[in-house]
Structures are given as C-alpha cells and as structure tokens.
Amino acid sequence: MTEAAIPVLTIDGPSGSGKGTISRVVAGRLGWHYLDSGALYRAVGVAAGWADLDLDDAGALVRCAFDTGIGFRDDAAGELRVLVNGHDATDELRTETAGAAASAIAAIPEVRSALKERQRAFRKAPGLVADGRDMGTVIFPDAAFKVFLTASAEERAERRYKQLKDKGVSVTLDGLLREILARDARDASRAVAPLRPAEDAVRIDTTGQGIDSVVERVLALVPGRTA
Ligand code: C5P
Secondary structure (H helix, E strand, O other): OOHHHOOEEEEEOOOOOOHHHHHHHHHHHHOOEEEEHHHHHHHHHHHHHHOOOOOOOHHHHHHHHHHOOEEEEEOOOOOEEEEEOOEEOHHHHOOHHHHHHHHHHOOOHHHHHHHHHHHHOOOOOOOEEEEEOOHHHHHOOOOOEEEEEEOOHHHHHHHHHHHHHHOOOOOOHHHHHHHHHHHHHHHHHOOOOOOOOOOOOEEEEOOOOOHHHHHHHHHOOOOOOOO
16 A cells, blocks of 8 residues: 555644544544554653753754654553653653643754654554644645544643542643643644644544444544444
8 A cells, every 4th residue: 555545534623622632543444554643752851851851942852853752552451651752651641740841842843844654654554543732734735534623722621630630640630721821822833843734634523422423423534434
C-alpha cells in the first residue's frame, strides 16, 4: 500500500474534549495504529525540564525536539506507556506542568517542524487514528476522515479534575478551569498551526455525551468499519 493510500482519521480538539479516550477506543475498534501527538510535545517538554533547558531558548528546545528518544508501548493492562529517552515517563507526562511546558514549546515553529516527520511516520497500514490539535490541518491534510471535538470549558475542567483526582493528584476545579482557558487561548492564538477545525472536519460537541455515543458517531464516518 502506498503511503497516500493508507487511511487516516484525524481527531483534533482542545484539552479535555475527550479526544484521547475516543481516539484510543476508535483505533482499537478499527484495528488501526494510534498517534497521541500531544505526548510528543509533552515528552519534549519533560526532556527539556530534565536537561534544565530554558523554555525561552528556542535553539536548545529545537535540538531537544530532534534528539529526544520517544517510544510508545502497551503495558500488560493494555495502557499506553510513553518512554522518554528510555525512561517510562507516562505519569510525569500527564501532569499540568508537563501540559503547560508542551503548550509553550509547541508555539515555537521550528519545534513543530522538528516533530512533523516523526508524526507522519506513524502512518502505517492498515490505518492511523491521529489525535492532536493540527492533525487535520497540518500533519495529515489529506486525511480521508477528520473530526473536531469540542466540549464546554467547565465540562473539560471537570473531566480533568476527575482524572487527576483518581490518580491522587491534588488540584482544584477552579485552578484547572483557569489553566484550561489559558492553554486554549495560547493554543488558539499562536501564529503557527493554531487550534482550529479543518474546513472539512466534522464537528462533534461532546458536552453531556458519554464516550460510547461519541465513539459510534466517529466510527459512522468510516465506511464499512462500524461493525
Ligand atoms: O493533547 P495534549 O493536552 O497532550 O497536548 C499538550 C499540548 O501540546 C497542547 O496544549 C498543545 O499546546 C500541544 N500540542 C500541539 N499540537 C498537537 C498536539 C499537542 O500544539 N498536535
């Protein structure tokens, strides 16, 4: 199969829109590969932290984006683990600190270019579900299937709150809502690859909707794949 013939389903949206969970389930149902592009930005942010790099030093961050070893593997429970320079950094990657670092470095155009080919390399047969902010607009503009998920900021903050509390992380709902709004504003207003739906994306508002119904709506877009 030529690369262009390998089908891609892009699922973009702001943090907490449910795209990570939905994308993983949809990829599993289709038997396709899965790309969590946010994990790449988070991994570079975490690696930059380990190396004590200044988040204003664009040159050093670009080198870090090229040099950081990033690997994915499923653990025994089927959970996706992320390895950064050989270390399992999954838990550290999920923190709000890592998210904020990712969002800051993701605004640097050269960092985005450094990660472009690494993301495209995930396009392998029989297909790819790619989750992020610019999957449908920049990384896979030729994708056959594009979805843009949204949800109210309040509901997104509540989802994050539950996730983090379950993991024993101490946070406040107010603080999370503020961080989510700040990250949305930064992601939507940056000059390169701002968060916006591709023109040909199907928009799905997940506010008040369960995972199963959103999964079914997404799968219905992929012909012959809903069984
Ligand atoms: O999706 P996730 O919350 O893990 O992404 C972390 C940050 O990485 C986002 O806030 C965004 O700034 C950046 N990102 C991006 N482009 C992507 C995926 C993530 O700019 N495709």
